[in-house]
Amino acid sequence: MRPQLTEEQAARYSRDEVLRYTGAAGNDVTDPWLPAPLVATAILLDFTVGQGGSHATVQQAVNAALVQGRGGRVAIGIMPGVHEGLVYVPPAPFALTLIGLGRRADDVMLLSNIDAEMPGPEYRRRFQAQFADAPAQVASIFRRIAATDRITTANASVVRVENNDFQLLNLTIRNSYGADRVQPDSTETNAAGQFRKGQHQAVALLIAGADRVQVQDVALRSFQDTLYLQSPARGRTVRTCLTGCDIEGDVDFIFGQSTAWFERCQIRSLGTRAPQAWATAPSTDICTRHGFVFNDCDFTHDGSPAALAGRFSLGRQWFEGVRATPYGQPTVPGYRCDLGAVSGYDPPSGTISRATLQSVGKCVILRSRIGAHINRAAPWDDWNGNSWNPRYRPAQYRASDMLDALSGWLRGQDITFEDVDPAMVFLGEYDNQNS
Template structure:
């Protein structure tokens, strides 16, 4: 199914409308934001490269220690710069910019994945920030204390600073999906496991607002770009323009609001058996999720792309353990509303936050290659057959209400404030063609 916006509906998805509000979903406030285009050359306050700061993190640390005010510009000289970067909440915004002519000349790189034990994280990364300010050290210590660090801590660049800008460089997570895991046995010719948990984030926007990425290349496989709200149901905004983003499984995902303008979105088919571009987990009362405008959805020329087994996305049913959707195949199965989401067969619970993690994504006036499954570009969550985490694709709020039927009434849940025509997933004036692979 390919749901389409009407022209009147599409007018509500302009850039200025998408980026206009922030705050708690359902009680947000108008805070108009119109990002200005960034341009080289910059006059850096700090430089990373030969004869200057050794790492990007060292330059961030110096800016914090210097007690800077106003916007701070950190320039990064061309080359490959290894190491993690943590930018904590700060009283001043930072612009991090590559000083080469093109984004691919300046690369920020590290190999880190969600299944990494905290002890391994500490061994590999703690020593590199031993002299960092407490604002940075506290983040690193918290991650190192985890049994496994999880997706929320598995990024090359972590942004917690409001007003952060990233320009003219590449961020690459070098993890090659080669960590052995239970249930993952098959490897491809590159030595990568084709299934299992292989989340490896390039950039994590962790609750920061008014974040701007321009002419940035993001490289990984699963979970390349993570756009996270500070708390569930709180709207923060990211603006991306001229970016090149690639991956295979849910590689643009999260809860926050984002506007993608003139970006190249590349699906990779060399590792995973299926590919989904977006996995939004937008709260039902957050006005907008991910909006793509004038973007090119391309592929890598793999066999999977030729079989058209790639999809635009699936709505992340965040935190689900037991589902109220579909027709259960477990004898005696039941799911009820509770404070937390849990499942001890055959009885399960679902929290309000999980239930209302509906996921919103709209694609406007973009070019979509035929590698995307034309008949079902939007997929269900956690498989097409019923399972305890199943949810079908929901195109509007009315679809959600219809699918749940009498379950909402039995749980005494009402959505009188929600318009059944509220758009979750849709398109407008897109061109479906076959531009071929894009390198």
Template sequence: MRPQLTPAQAAGYTRSQVLRYVGSAGAERDDPWTPEPLDPARLVPDYVVGSGCDADGVQTAVNLAIAEGRTGRVVIGIAAGTHAGLVYLPRGAARFTLVGLGDHPADVVLSENIDAEMSGTEYSAKFGQSFAQAHASVRSIHDRIAALDTITTANASVIRVEADGTQLVNLTVRNTYNCDRAQGGSDDRNAAGQFTTGQHQAVALLVAGADRVQVQNVALKSFQDTLYLQSPTRGETVRSCFTDCDIEGDVDFIFGQSTAWFARCTIRTLTSRAAKSWATAPSTDIRTRFGFVFHDCHFTHDGHARPGQFHLGRQWFEGVRATPFGLPDISGYRVTIGPTSAYHAPVGTISLATLNAVGKCVILHSRIAGHIDAASPWDAWSGNTWNPRHRPVLYRAADMLSPLADWLRQQGQSYDDICPDTIFLGEYGNSTA
């Protein structure tokens, strides 16, 4: 099914509308944001990163700015070359602009190897020294991650943006992790040495609850979970704007809870590893106005796609352990709303935050290549066959509220404020490419 918007519906998905609201789902503030195009030639660096410059690493320049008490906009120019190391931009008085000083994004590469299955001990051994002399606001991020048994997806990024108003311009962010960490005893690898199954999240850019993040002419490269757009807390949204960017990966490689506008971006599916791929995995709250909106973008692949195995996206049923959807095939299966999502067969609970993580994505005036399954561009969560974590594709609110009506009444939940025709997934004016 390819849900098409009407012209009137599509008219509501302009950049100014999508980026206008911020805050708690259902009670968002009207806070217009219209980011202006950035001209790298007019961005005068406060610090320059590179051999013989102000700092020998991007994080060193960030640390200098914080230590010197910089406030307002701080521009960090990055010389051509490959720059290793993690970059953490903490919330504080400074708003950071990272600008590549090369002619093209490929000239300036921020690169590191980090993945979600890394232990806290391994993380600290590998990166601890680079944060040892950092300001407390940065060092505390490292220390918190290092204390974890496994660092998880939310801490496995090359760049971590917590500072509101961050700008990234004219550079490449690459997570070099190659899906080569053994998991679960399986040794099923492809010719590139990549495991074809398992959890191999490795984030290039994590927007960790920051608002008004502007990313322009930037390449983001990884495999699974390349770009993570994280809300400050579940049910609260912030905004990011991506223009003229190149984003690639194979599994759920643009995902998260917050609102984001993508214009003139190339969304490239890599086909070397995953038997099935989803470009997006939004987890937008049901009462948040907008999730991911793509305008004049190009959904393409690396030239080796297998038709029918790739999708525009699936709605991330975030944290689900037991589902109220579908017809269970487990004797005595039952699920109720609880404080957390859990499952101890045959009884489970689902939190309201998980239930409300419906995922919203609209694609407008874009070119969609033939690798995307034309008949089913949107996929179910956790497969089309029922299992305890299953959820079907939800194109609009009625697809959730109608089948769950009796169950929701039994749980004492009302969604009378939600119009059944509220759009979750939609397309308008797209063409094949």
């Protein structure tokens, strides 16, 4: 199914309208944000990173700005070359700009190897030297992650941004994790030694609750979960604007809860590793106005045989935190799912939280070119497979799809969505071209 927006509906998805709102889902505030194009030659540098620069690493330059108590906007220029190490940008009295000083984004690379299944002790051992002299704002992030048993996806990024009004310009961020960590469900490998299935989340760029983040002419490289657009808390949204970016991956490689506008970006699906690829996995709250909106973008592929088979997807709606589903026809004898404070499953009964229930996922694609690697008959996929299991949910294109499918269950749980328009768009396209 390819749900198409009308011209009137599409007009509601202008950049300025999408980026206008922030705050609590269903109780947001109007806060117009009109990001102007970044011009490299107009940016005055406060620090430089690289040979002959003021600092050897990007993190050292960030630390210096924090220690010096800088305010306003701080700009760090990064010289051409490969810069290894993690970069953590905490909340600060200043807004930070990171700019690559090469001619192209590929000339400057921020690189590290980090994945969600990394044990906390391994994380500490590998990265503690980078944060040994870090100021408190940065050191606290490192210590918190190091104290975990497994660091999880929310902590497995090369660059972590918690800084409002952050800007990123003209560089590449690459997570070099090769999907090669041995796990019980990771058995089959490809010619490169990468596991085709399993938990191999490895984030390049994480926007960790920061608002008004501008990313321009940036390349993001990984396989699973390349770009994570995270809300500061469930049911609250922040905004990111991405322009002229090149983003690649295979499994759910653009995902998260917040609002994001993509303009003139290339979204490249890789087909050499995973048996299936999903470009997006939004988990937008049903009461948040906008999830991911792509305008004038190119959905392309790497030319691999899997991509050429035309069986990849534009995305699937992340049923975030689900353990027991109220959807579909259960195959587990005695199965039951009820509303609960948290989502859990102790067979045959489970609970679903209100936050999980409302994580419907919204994505609209406008005036873009869709490559032949995308399944044209069914470009949007179900969550967690196309047959019933305790975490299943079918693709939902309008709010009515949810409300109709769950009508009896909602009544039984004394849940109403009276303020939700059944015609509300979850997934949609407008004026796209098959390329």
